[in-house]
Amino acid sequence: MDSVQVGGRAGGGKVGNKVSDLGAGLTIAGVRLTPILVADPPLLNTQGVHQPYTPRLIVEVETAGGVTGVGETYGDTKYLELARPFAARLEGRRVSDLNALFTLADEVAVDASRVEDAVDVGGLRGAQTADKLRLSVVSAFEVACLDALGRTLGLPVHELLGGKLRDRVEYSAYLFYKWARHPAGVPAEPDDWGAALDPAGVVAQARRFKERYGFTSFKLKGGVFPPEEEVAAIRALAEAFPGHPLRLDPNGAWSVATSLEVAGQLAGVLEYLEDPALGTPAMAEVAARTGVPLATNMCVTTFAEIPEAFTRDAVQVVLCDHHYWGGLRNTRQLAALCRTFGVGVSMHSNTHLGISLAAMTHVAATLPGLHHACDSHYPWQSEDVLTERLAFTDGRVTVPDGPGLGVELDRDRLAFLHRRWLDDDGSLRDRDDTAALRAADPRWTAPPVPRW
Ligand SMILES: O=C([O-])C(=O)C[C@H](O)[C@@H](O)C(=O)[O-]
Numbered sequence: 001m002d003s004v005q006v007g008g009r010a011g012g013g014k015v016g017n018k019v020s021d022l023g024a025g026l027t028i029a030g031v032r033l034t035p036i037l038v039a040d041p042p043l044l045n046t047q048g049v050h051q052p053y054t055p056r057l058i059v060e061v062e063t064a065g066g067v068t069g070v071g072e073t074y075g076d077t078k079y080l081e082l083a084r085p086f087a088a089r090l091e092g093r094r095v096s097d098l099n100a101l102f103t104l105a106d107e108v109a110v111d112a113s114r115v116e117d118a119v120d121v122g123g124l125r126g127a128q129t130a131d132k133l134r135l136s137v138v139s140a141f142e143v144a145c146l147d148a149l150g151r152t153l154g155l156p157v158h159e160l161l162g163g164k165l166r167d168r169v170e171y172s173a174y175l176f177y178k179w180a181r182h183p184a185g186v187p188a189e190p191d192d193w194g195a196a197l198d199p200a201g202v203v204a205q206a207r208r209f210k211e212r213y214g215f216t217s218f219k220l221k222g223g224v225f226p227p228e229e230e231v232a233a234i235r236a237l238a239e240a241f242p243g244h245p246l247r248l249d250p251n252g253a254w255s256v257a258t259s260l261e262v263a264g265q266l267a268g269v270l271e272y273l274e275d276p277a278l279g280t281p282a283m284a285e286v287a288a289r290t291g292v293p294l295a296t297n298m299c300v301t302t303f304a305e306i307p308e309a310f311t312r313d314a315v316q317v318v319l320c321d322h323h324y325w326g327g328l329r330n331t332r333q334l335a336a337l338c339r340t341f342g343v344g345v346s347m348h349s350n351t352h353l354g355i356s357l358a359a360m361t362h363v364a365a366t367l368p369g370l371h372h373a374c375d376s377h378y379p380w381q382s383e384d385v386l387t388e389r390l391a392f393t394d395g396r397v398t399v400p401d402g403p404g405l406g407v408e409l410d411r412d413r414l415a416f417l418h419r420r421w422l423d424d425d426g427s428l429r430d431r432d433d434t435a436a437l438r439a440a441d442p443r444w445t446a447p448p449v450p451r452w
């Protein structure tokens with residue numbers, strides 16, 4: 001496998017070497033970065049449709065003690081560009097030296113062209129900044145270091161974070177408008193979910209989620225069809241699943257007036273409305289005129305964005321995401337700030353594999369006051385890099401109690417998915433949902449904001 005390797009030993013070391021000095025054994029002897037492409041179904045959002053394959057980066061950190069820890073994050077080129085020089089700085093440091101990860105990340109230059117365009121096309125996460133890019137890279141290394149530390153000490157990651165408060169973490173079904181298959185002529189893996197393009201299709205998809213995984217709360221990714229159609233889909237869900245928490249998330253596609261109109265129609269039906277309008281000022285305006293709680297993973301995505309949003313009461317629930325926020329320990333700090341301001345916490349997700357689901361589950365297990373089911377795309381991912389997939393039972397994932405993250409990397413799968421990345425001509429290595437939709441509609445461009 002010709003993935004990037006920094007230092008001498010990653011992938012080649014023997015697990016379980018005896019090291020008398022525990023501290024010396026924690027020293028990072030090598031880092032391996034493996035970009036991969038994983039199958040993704042044709043899920044629609046306001047910008048377009050998911051590509052048939054999406055990039056992820058798998059990070060392995062190997063200690064002098066011969067223990068390997070794993071982490072996962074976005075795999076687009078702009079993240080790889082930062083991950084490589086960052087990895088080079090890690091050799092010789094300890095996996096327990098977690099605070100220094102942020103100082104080291106600040107030393108890595110971000111190319112101005114990566115942040116000029118202001119909006120992140122793939123992650124639907126608001127404005128793009130150098131800090132957000134760096135933190136998204138740091139998060140995978142922090143998780144890998146915690147995994148290695150936990151494996152060395154024989155402790156699960158949740159114990160390194162102070163201990164779990166629950167044995168199972170609840171997730172919500174992440175419903176998407178969806179085509180049955182990717183556009184004709186585009187190589188892709190088939191999926192068995194079928195199409196969901198109207199209220200009946202959305203309800204059928206929700207039923208399958210419930211049957212397969214036991215989810216009892218549902219989030220619909222909106223911003224795809226005119227708001228009245230999405231309101232109808234939510235009403236159909238409410239009728240089919242009485243008493244089940246429901247959320248709608250158009251990723252900022254609506255004006256303040258449209259947001260208020262929808263909030264009025266769905267008051268008493270929604271658990272929360274997620275990012276109906278783009279940016280803190282617009283969210284604050286909506287929040288001031290509706291009793292429906294507003295959630296976000298777009299206007300509060302860094303610590304710097306908190307003061308304005310919280311003092312203006314623009315959001316009532318923040319969707320934390322350890323990838324955005326720089327790892328599991330920062331996620332706990334975010335949750336503490338939310339508690340201080342009486343703001344609820346939930347968890348955001350976009351396409352991720354089992355390493356990240358394990359990390360999400362460990363940190364979620366440690367958060368006091370987690371009263372909303374977390375988001376997870378995992379059920380949409382038929383491919384993984386683990387020897388054993390994590391399972392949802394009654395919509396919940398059991399918190400792993402094995403050392404570290406409690407999951408094992410499947411090296412053959414990793415090599416297979418990396419080969420796909422190597423064989424790609426570059427067109428899929430950077431997620432671009434707008435470009436993916438153009439394969440079906442050559443006239444498609446990213447819609448204006450607000451779209452409705
Ligand atoms: O706002 C959200 O929940 C997301 O951005 C989640 C994902 O990015 C989702 O919208 C997607 O992948 O299309």
Ligand SMILES: [Mg+2]
Pocket residue numbers: 249251274275296297298348
């Ligand atoms: Mg969202």
